Amino acid sequence: MEKLKAMPVIIGGMVFDIHATTSIPSTFKTTTPGKIEFMLGGVARNIAECLLKLGTKSFLISALGCDLAGDLLLEQWKSAGLLTEGIQRGLDITTASVCNMFDVNGDLTAGVASVETIERYVTPKWIQQFKTIVYPAPLMLVDANLSPEALEASCKLATNLDVPVWFEPVSVAKSKRVSTVAKYITFASPNEHELFSMANSLSHENRFSPIRRDQDKMNASIESLFKELKPAIIVLLEKGIKFVLVTLGPDGALLCSGIGPSGLKMCLAGTQVFDGNRELFDMVSVRCPTNQYLCPKPYKTSSQLFVMHFPALPATVGRVSGAGDCLVGGILASLCSGLNVMQSVAVGVAAAKAAIEVETNVPYKYDLSAVADDTGRVYNAARVLFHKSML
Template sequence: MDQVNRMPIVVGGMVLDIHATASVPSSSKSTTPGKIEYMHGGVARNIAECLLKLGTKPYMISAVGYDMAGILRGRDLKTAVVCNMFDVDGELTAGVASVESIEQYVTPQWIQRFEPIVRSAPVMLVDANLSLEALSASCRTEFGVPVWFEPVSVAKSKRVASVTKHVTFASPNEHELVAMAEALTHGNVFGPIQWVQNKNSGSIESLFKELKPAILVLLDKSIKFVLVTLGPQGAILCSRLGPTSLNECLNGAKIIDARSELFEAVTGRCPTHRYTSSTLHKRGSHPFAMHFPALPATVGRVSGAGDCLVGGVLASLCSGLNIMQSVAVGIAAAKAAILVKTNVPHQYDLAALADDAGAVYNAARVVFQESQL
């Protein structure tokens, strides 16, 4: 099979990002001195760029306008734009997104034009910038391709309700997780997350206890792997499947290159036997949760870290690494993104990335495992 027909598919936002970073503490209702930068952005586009820089060539489906930011242009649409505001420490304080063109022009008809390529893909990522109709078209059962749902925001994460039965992976942060669970249960049954207000004093176990009801909703709705991203606290991987069951979700025949540079760099530092013993059950309906800690880093900007985490996981899965190794690589890829001012690093040092992944992998631990008895 031609390698071009075995690329992971990425469907969603290709955006012009405007980053406004204050150089002094900002004041409300007043302008603040600082720096304004333009760069390529969009959740799906950032993930696709990360994939490419980690050695996995993706196939992206999106739309941009015939305007200043346009690349592949349509005369009747405007390129999606997001304006993010950061404080002096590089932390996001507010943002405004104008991405209606993605919903309007990435249509079911546009997506269906790429059906032969989609059918041959090992995995498809869809971001929630897509309309409900486009999400449904992307997740068609007859494609036979596992779907990764990236929620994008609290408001848009609720769109998962229209495609849940087709989703294999989901990567919400804690707030998006709760919003998704509420959408799937048709009610506001989950309270605010108290742990977030006391991050320095709360344990990961206490956070998981708060998130567990929402996580179980997603798992009960047939989502096989839920990766809850926690910013400086890392991520929690939750599933009812054991770590060695991932190949049942991905079609191994569609994996791009099981001996890529990424694969070779990571396997030596993240030995597979660590999580193939009785530490975690291999299969069944008993949920487990594994915490992968974040790595210390000096913050340049956090805007692309979550996207690079997902991109790192996807690139690793496509290279033949297992889910535990892949999440460790994702955390390492996120660290590299935090260190820079761009959404995605200009390049990745695979040796350094593998070293960081090894540190995360060896520090990962089970925070919950339901008894099999």
């Protein structure tokens, strides 16, 4: 393989998605009128596509079958000008697929995933072939569709090469795979349910369960919501994960660090600006002053919990299926362009808003000016929610 420019490495699923949306409220144990759509998906693939549309090319490591679904996924990848060397193909491989069901409001109600191909073929041996690509990378993202063995091999490879690792939990069931790799992870991006699942797995207990949302809690403040999430967040941080981004849907996101605000500044310290989008960097930098959220009173102890809340933006919901992936993709693209973590999370929230308003997993195109404007709104509405010693 010829020498390539440094770029983020994404390892995980390329998936053929089947989306079924009801046009009236569904009835138990019978069919419901609606529409069925086919689209290109997979957590890793969606994130990589979002990165590309925000101006950053990535190197994707995955597997596809020599079937119709695999041909469609690969053709789109080639037409976008992205490298395909990391995508394994074979006659004995069946392309991963997922069937998602949505209600009349576009919210996911159920889904079935058949992604064993990712576990079976994206092996430690396959990943190790791309060590020379990982070596100069600004970061590596792994999604939890990988087998535990492949997850551990990926994280060890990145850590040995001093490359930060982002862990994307994918689902409640697969988020438990964090248990053997937590010590290697720089970033993790669970939603509320995945957060509790990860905390239970890491603590080897079953003490955390999803928050029951009665009418009072539906209208609860972000402070009271954080109070219920805090014990699980601390488990992840104490097990070695440096930054936990808890995605909360319409309540926005919580960026949590166990090493205080100075740790946010030092994220990716020592790396250069990689093949990211200079236009995105310039537009966001003007709207989001870098020193706006630096805390003036650092603690003497390094064990401190620092939490920032980034609010969601109002959006007309088309479908929510790709919003979380685009939030992560927006953050990664921003980090690679040279923006700091807090600016990057604001970009991620803006990128997620654009994804919510369309019916595809990733918007066909991002308007960078609109993304930057939305980023400024999120960044200027963000606030420090908590900053105290964890001891």
